[in-house]
Amino acid sequence: MKKSLLAFAFSPFLMFAQESPKLTDEMAIKLSEKPLHCINQEYPNKTAHIINNANEVTLSPKDLHPSFYGCFDWHSSVHGHWMLVRLLKTKPNLSIAKDIENILDNSFTKENLQTEADYFSKYQLTTTFERTYGWAWLLKLDEELMTWNHPKAKIWHQNLKPLTDKILSSWKTYLPKQTYPNRTGVHPNTAFAMVFALDWARATDDKTFENELIKKAKYFYLNNTKTPAYLEPDGSDFFSPSLEIADLMRRILPQKEFVKWLDQFYEKRSIENIEKIPVVSDLSDYQTVHLVGLSFTKAWCMKGIAKSLPDDHPLKKQFQKTANIFLNNGLPLLFQGNYGGDHWLASFAVYALED
Numbered sequence: 049m050k051k052s053l054l055a056f057a058f059s060p061f062l063m064f065a066q067e068s069p070k071l072t073d074e075m076a077i078k079l080s081e082k083p084l085h086c087i088n089q090e091y092p093n094k095t096a097h098i099i100n101n102a103n104e105v106t107l108s109p110k111d112l113h114p115s116f117y118g119c120f121d122w123h124s125s126v127h128g129h130w131m132l133v134r135l136l137k138t139k140p141n142l143s144i145a146k147d148i149e150n151i152l153d154n155s156f157t158k159e160n161l162q163t164e165a166d167y168f169s170k171y172q173l174t175t176t177f178e179r180t181y182g183w184a185w186l187l188k189l190d191e192e193l194m195t196w197n198h199p200k201a202k203i204w205h206q207n208l209k210p211l212t213d214k215i216l217s218s219w220k221t222y223l224p225k226q227t228y229p230n231r232t233g234v235h236p237n238t239a240f241a242m243v244f245a246l247d248w249a250r251a252t253d254d255k256t257f258e259n260e261l262i263k264k265a266k267y268f269y270l271n272n273t274k275t276p277a278y279l280e281p282d283g284s285d286f287f288s289p290s291l292e293i294a295d296l297m298r299r300i301l302p303q304k305e306f307v308k309w310l311d312q313f314y315e316k317r318s319i320e321n322i323e324k325i326p327v328v329s330d331l332s333d334y335q336t337v338h339l340v341g342l343s344f345t346k347a348w349c350m351k352g353i354a355k356s357l358p359d360d361h362p363l364k365k366q367f368q369k370t371a372n373i374f375l376n377n378g379l380p381l382l383f384q385g386n387y388g389g390d391h392w393l394a395s396f397a398v399y400a401l402e403d
Contacts, residue, residue: 068372069379071401076135077144078383082394083128084144086119087151092387094121098173112167114160120391123182123235129155130189131395133204137196149200156204165210168218175218180241183215187248195251216257219245223260229268231293233285234338238268239292240345246299262300269293270309277318281326286341286396288322290314291349298356306356310363319363322346323370325377334388341393343378344400347371351400375400 069075093109109117116125132148142148168174178186190212193205229238242261249258277290294313298306326339350367357364378400382393 067376069375069401071398073139073142075401076139076398077142079394079397080132080135080142080144080148082390083119083132084147084151086387086391087125087128087132087155089118092120093117096121096177097171098177100172104171113164115155115157115164120387123178123185124392124395126182126189127185127392127395130185130192131398133189133192133196133201134398137192137198137201152200152204156207158207161207161211165214168214175222179222179236180219180238180245181235183219184241184244186212186215188244191248191251220257220260223264226264231289233280233282233287233289233342237287237289237292239265239289239296240287243292243296243299246296265296265300269297273312274315275313275318277314278321280322281339281342284335284338285326286338287345288342288349290318291322291346291353295349295352298353303356303358307358307361310353310357323366325373328381331381331385332388337385337389337393340378340381340385340389341396343374343381344393344396347374347378348400348402350374 090109095109095112097104097107097112099105113122113125116122116129119125119128129152132152135142136145136148136152139145168177190205190208193201193208196205226238230236231238242265246258246261246265248254249261272293275290275293277288280288280290290313294310297309297313301309326342328336328339330336331340348371350371354364354367354371357367375397378393379397382389382397
């Protein structure tokens with residue numbers, strides 16, 4: 049019965065693979081079940097905490113991170129929280145709105161978030177914790193709260209501030225020292241993180257951080273040509289390294305300069321390759337299921353790039369069409385795996401469905 053209902057819910061996407069799927073209330077409720085079920089699920093857990101001495105061996109994930117201990121790892125919990133904030137903000141009349149609010153109230157207490165902030169100074173070797181993927185999602189969460197004119201959001205945003213300040217300070221210290229970008233298709237990808245950091249800097253009018261990000265982005269990527277995207281993806285990628293770079297550069301270059309840069313960045317064989325649907329051979333494998341996320345990140349990058357191109361550029365309609373195909377491919381797969389995808393994929397889907 050469950051499978052038949054799922055097939056019915058997604059049948060419009062499967063029938064019209066080139067049409068743009070929309071985040072309906074029904075889909076939002078279905079997707080929200082994923083973070084609602086895992087935000088308070090402590091195990092299994094990948095803490096990424098470096099144990100410095102015997103006293104830290106017995107610390108549980110919840111001891112270390114009372115707000116973001118669930119959803120398998122810290123960063124997935126953070127972007128799961130972002131997703132719930134986003135849904136509550138944009139769809140306040142959902143039947144599960146109160147459930148979402150209760151979860152957020154519990155996570156965003158002043159005491160819990162102060163402990164999260166203290167983590168970065170209380171323990172040794174925390175300067176690299178979640179750098180820069182988790183940092184990026186934390187800033188995206190902060191941006192979502194900051195730009196929401198709602199009484200609860202104002203409280204949650206203020207409670208989050210000590211942690212945001214820690215992340216921001218760490219990033220501003222690290223950025224001048226980052227000599228080379230990470231061009232991986234997984235968490236350490238530099239371009240992805242800089243996109244969210246730049247969005248946050250502009251939303252907060254932090255001109256110093258914005259200018260430093262732009263300067264570093266140009267240093268890393270402005271002279272890149274003939275990117276070898278024909279070699280993508282690696283076996284557990286959830287980012288397209290090349291598309292993440294393009295998604296960043298569209299934000300920092302005027303349209304004419306961006307078009308010139310993009311035309312030199314991609315060759316025909318690379319374009320043809322990045323438009324291929326990822327083959328996901330095992331949805332139950334915690335690494336292979338990353339490739340479902342690749343469909344979502346490719347979709348949001350292509351949608352953004354297309355929006356930044358002039359109407360007469362051949363990639364505009366091509367990327368719009370391909371983004372829809374990626375979304376329609378990824379959405380049904382999201383509900384067919386196990387906790388390896390359940391703990392994170394829904395938030396990627398929500399972000400990819402944004403206009």
